Amino acid sequence: MLFAGAVVLRKQLYKCGVFSRYVAPVPTIVIGNLSTGGTGKTPMVDYLLRHFCKNQQLAMLSRGYGRQTKGFVGVEATATAAQVGDEPLMLAQKHPEVHVAVCENRPLGIEKMLQQHPSIAAFFLDDALQHLALKPTFKIVLTTFQNPWFEDKLLPVGNLRETASAATAADIVVVTKCPPEMNQISKKDFKSKLRIAPHQHLFFTSLDYDTHVNGVNTMAVEDFIKTPFVLLTGIANPTPLVSFLKDKNAKFTHRSFPDHHRFSDREIAALKALKKPILTTEKDAARLASYDFEQLHTIGVKAQFLEHEKQFLKLVQTALNG
DSSP states (O other), rough: OHHHHHHHHHHHHHTEEOOOOOOOSSSSEEEESBBBSOOOOHHHHHHHHHHHTTSSSSEEEOOOOOOOOSSSOOTTOOOOOOHHHEEEEEEEHTTTEEEEEESSSSHHHHHHHHOOOTTEEEEEEETTTOOOHHHHHHHEEEESSSSGGGGGBBTTTSSSOOOGGGGGOOOOEEESSSTOOOOOOHHHHHHHTOOTTTTOOOEEEEEESEEEESSSEEEEEHHTTOOEEEEEEOOOHHHHHHHHHHHHTOOOOEEETTOOOOHHHHHHHHHHHSSSSSEEEEHHHHGGGGGGOOTTEEEEEEEEEEEOHHHHHHHHHHHHHO
């Protein structure tokens, strides 16, 4: 009750104008969630950058969770996760044509990026739904099939950062990590329980893992899993990846760490002592790059729409056009 009261009071102070809200001179699209994490924001941001970066000059701004620096930092592909955070670094490496930066203060970050790169036509903002100092142009809110917000509770009892009613401010709601075979009855049930408003659009996505792994050499997943390996994850919810590998009858040992985990020297030494190939996510690889693993392999993941993908892209493009 105390947490809920604080959340409501804070929002009311912004709504009444006690605290001002920044409106950027270019379109700003927020990708966020009501929960504390694990909803698949990074694959969604990756998807959006991949689809729209060829048409106009885009920027991606993040807080840079887990970094050891403060304030505004432009993200270069040669940076380290300690300097800029693992997710921004991974996205900067995958999308060199996109300007990427980190800053706790999103309005300040936007202003600095526009000063440095006046050609920026629009911003994608990772996990800025609760950053009320910014008034975005468009909001995309994610929730998972496994733990939707209508089955969750507010912190500290559950994982919600604000009440489920806050989702009504979103333009698009995406249910992520759905089973690919999800039927229409389940979709209608979700729509009802999520209480989708008339002005909102609802979409369903699953996670689609790459058919190959990358390391010293690129090889098919089926060939890689012929040898026992170690699955190393430091993400909020590794269950989908674990299930994907088990469905392929892979033989592996799972070493699971918290999201954005900062590895100690002892942990790195223990992992190297296993003398086995290591498979990890692209996000984790951003933090492991400096440790010189001999047999480190990564597997990529993409957001896959179950249906109506063209409608989703059209809505986002309209928002980007301002």
